[in-house]
Amino acid sequence: MALRLGLLNFKARDNSALGRFWVEALGWSVFSEGPTVTGVGPMGFVWADSDDACLCLVTVPDPETVKCRVHLDLATTSVAHQAELVARLKELGATPADVGQGDVPWTVLADPEGNVFCVLEPREIYRDTGPIAAVAVDCADPHAMARFWGEAMDWTLHEVTDDHAVLRSAKGAGPYLRFLRATPGVKTVWNRVHLDLVPYGGEDQAAEVARLQALGATLADVGQGDVPWVVLADPEGNEFCVLAPA
Known part of the structure; x- marks a missing residue:
């Protein structure tokens, strides 16, 4: 049983405008467009057949605007x-x-809606990831997060210390997932960016949700109502969704 990283989900004030920014930023294209949802992926992206993660920009009434943990x-x-x-x-x-980064070799920017991101200096480890090198998550305990997410997605653990953990799909495709030790404080609002996971073909969504709960995930209510996906939170409270199989 396993899950793949399907979507990087951004809450937005204007999904279309934010989608246009990220299309130009990443050199990607829009593969789906609706009144409140824009999907952005690599050229020729086919949702059901790809191991690449894409972006999903979703307009919500009041997107959270404090420092992003992701x-x-x-x-x-x-x-x-x-x-x-x-x-x-x-x-x-x-x-x-x-964000208090000081003198570092990477550049910290914010997109037009204030989502912080980094433009890294060239690093050999990211030579084959495509434009998104990594999804970085602030956390209190990199070891614990590595254990949970490594088992949740059956990803390969590349490095773990008291300060950070680095994982990537066992297929060696797509971005890395990095957990960075920080002191984010008590989490009282939703993350502006979250992961959407997809069961591989033939896997059962309900069984995957039960497996994740056994690993330490909990059900989360973000006002989603009656939807075909399941919203969970990891052991440090970061929301993520388990979608229906593609």
């Missing part, structure tokens, strides 16, 4: 590429962001 890290291939990408993103509407 953010994207973008990959670059050279120092020149990093500088060019940062300049292009600023032209698209991104703005410099100060």
Whole structure:
């Protein structure tokens, strides 16, 4: 039994406008568009047949605007590429962001709705990830998060210390998942960005939800109502969804 990372889900004020930003930022295209939901993925993306994660921008009445516990890290291939990408993103509407990073080799920006993300300096580990190098999550205990998420998705653990943990799909495709030790405080609002997981073909959604609960996940109510997906929270309270099999 296993799950794949299907969607990186962003709450938005304007799904269409935010989708256009990320299309240009990542060099992707819109694969689905509705009044409140925009799907953005690699060129030629086919939802049911892909192991790539895509973005889903969903308009909600009052998206949370405090510091995000989940953010994207973008990959670059050279120092020149990093500088060019940062300049292009600023032209698209991104703005410099100060999250206390100090003097670091990566650049911290915020998209037009304030979602913080990083443009990394070139790193060999991210040479084959595509434009999204990693999904980074602030946490209190990287060891515990690595155990939960490694079993939840059957991902390979590449590194774990008291300060961070790094996992990636056993297929060696798509972005890494990084848990960074931080002191985020008591979580009182929903994360602006969350993961949507999809059972592989033939796997049972209800069985996967039960398995995740046995690992330490809990049911979460974010006002979703009667929907075909199940909203859960990991052991540190980060919401995520288990979708119906593709």
